[in-house]
Amino acid sequence: MFSALDGEDPITLFSALKTPCYIIDEVQLRKNGEILCKVAENTGCKILLAQKAFSNYNFYPLLAEYLSGTEASGLFEARLGYEEMPDKEVHVFCGAYREDEFDELLQYADHIVFNSPHQLKKFGFSAKEKGKSIGLRINPEFSTQDGHGIYDPCAYGSRLGTTRCQWDTEMTSELVALLDGLHFHTLCEQNADDLVRTVTAVENRFGDILPKMKWLNMGGGHHITRWDYAISLLERCITDVQKKWNVQVYLEPGEAVALNAGYLATRVLDIVQSGDICNAILDVSASCHMPDVIEMPYTPPLYGAMAEKSAHCYRLTCPTCLAGDVIGDYYFGKDLHIGDMLLFGDMAIYSTCKNNTFNGMPLPNIFRLNENRMCRQITDFDYYDFKMRLGSKKYSSSAR
Ligand SMILES: *Cc1c(COP(=O)(O)O)cnc(C)c1O
Numbered sequence: 001m002f003s004a005l006d007g008e009d010p011i012t013l014f015s016a017l018k019t020p021c022y023i024i025d026e027v028q029l030r031k032n033g034e035i036l037c038k039v040a041e042n043t044g045c046k047i048l049l050a051q052k053a054f055s056n057y058n059f060y061p062l063l064a065e066y067l068s069g070t071e072a073s074g075l076f077e078a079r080l081g082y083e084e085m086p087d088k089e090v091h092v093f094c095g096a097y098r099e100d101e102f103d104e105l106l107q108y109a110d111h112i113v114f115n116s117p118h119q120l121k122k123f124g125f126s127a128k129e130k131g132k133s134i135g136l137r138i139n140p141e142f143s144t145q146d147g148h149g150i151y152d153p154c155a156y157g158s159r160l161g162t163t164r165c166q167w168d169t170e171m172t173s174e175l176v177a178l179l180d181g182l183h184f185h186t187l188c189e190q191n192a193d194d195l196v197r198t199v200t201a202v203e204n205r206f207g208d209i210l211p212k213m214k215w216l217n218m219g220g221g222h223h224i225t226r227w228d229y230a231i232s233l234l235e236r237c238i239t240d241v242q243k244k245w246n247v248q249v250y251l252e253p254g255e256a257v258a259l260n261a262g263y264l265a266t267r268v269l270d271i272v273q274s275g276d277i278c279n280a281i282l283d284v285s286a287s288c289h290m291p292d293v294i295e296m297p298y299t300p301p302l303y304g305a306m307a308e309k310s311a312h313c314y315r316l317t318c319p320t321c322l323a324g325d326v327i328g329d330y331y332f333g334k335d336l337h338i339g340d341m342l343l344f345g346d347m348a349i350y351s352t353c354k355n356n357t358f359n360g361m362p363l364p365n366i367f368r369l370n371e372n373r374m375c376r377q378i379t380d381f382d383y384y385d386f387k388m389r390l391g392s393k394k395y396s397s398s399a400r
Contacts, residue, residue: 017367019284020264020282022366023262023366023367023375024348024352027371032258036257039234043235044238045251048069049069052350053220053349069088071091078108089111090109090110093113093185111180135182135215136182136183137182137185138163138183142197145190179213181215192233213247216248217252220252226256255349259349265343266283266342267339278313280317285320288318288320288356290327299327303342306332312333313329316342366379
């Protein structure tokens with residue numbers, strides 16, 4: 001379902017833009033921000049932006065009005081959060097930190113979450129000395145996801161998070177004493193009922209540890225800004241947890257912060273009938289510009305596409321030479337023509353921060369849609385954004 005842009009015809013709104021391009025919608029970001037801010041106000045929890053889903057720092061000052069800070073997956077995201085959302089908290093979780101980066105990381109991060117007792121032992125003492133708040137990611141070994149195996153950190157043999165068994169063999173009292181908090185992240189696009197069940201699993205495995213902690217970070221994957229999300233159940237869960245163990249709760253959603261807040265505009269380059277299939281070849285690539293369409297996989301919402309089958313069915317495809325670079329089959333109320341603009345929805349998350357220049361495809365420029373519905377360009381990509389990733393002038397002369 002295509003949502004946002006209430007009551008406007010976005011094709012008219014964006015008709016002057018050169019495609020392909022992403023458009024990020026301030027109004028929708030604010031709507032999401034308000035929902036998240038209210039949860040924080042009602043419960044006393046703190047909500048961070050998980051930058052791996054949305055790192056368009058141009059919008060960090062706007063988001064800072066609603067959020068307590070940023071969450072990073074490593075050094076670069078930690079630096080980005082520190083630089084672009086100043087005076088807010090910077091939290092970092094990384095599967096394994098590097099020795100040659102750790103000192104620099106300490107300049108940016110306030111909370112440092114380790115993945116294993118081994119990493120905690122290696123880096124925790126120096127981090128503590130620098131006044132950082134120290135956490136360990138736990139694995140409650142409780143899967144609530146079905147379907148998307150690659151997004152399940154509780155899958156058998158997962159490297160992510162310390163299981164109770166690992167805790168019991170590796171956590172010395174000296175290591176436990178380092179800890180200020182625990183962190184878990186097990187959800188993906190899920191509702192509050194799955195969080196409640198997960199918290200029970202966390203209590204079953206780590207209930208004896210929690211009273212010694214100052215904070216509990218419940219990770220991301222909370223689809224809080226989705227229309228059917230049970231916010232009151234989430235708020236009750238947070239309040240219960242904070243009361244029961246006297247901890248500060250943190251949430252670090254990525255998707256929920258920028259849900260439905262971006263569009264990817266494209267135009268039809270050609271129409272190719274092959275057997276029964278009518279392919280519309282667009283000027284975007286799923287593989288390059290919306291990689292989760294192939295990786296997850298999913299079919300993104302498209303403005304004007306019909307929910308029911310119709311006579312006008314098109315397979316939306318891409319100009320690259322990857323045969324599987326297909327966005328999906330869509331139904332329309334009328335025929336498509338070369339030059340028509342199409343608009344994909346929910347394109348702010350896991351898109352601009354994940355795209356690439358495979359096949360020499362250009363990076364789509366990014367536009368900022370403000371509350372007066374004016375579009376302002378915020379990037380200036382060209383040929384050199386493709387070329388510079390493959391070599392540097394600095395080294396090229398000796399190779400010739
Ligand atoms: C991916 C991730 C998030 C954000 O997840 P969303 O599904 O985008 O909400 C938060 N914390 C950690 C540790 C993550 O790996």
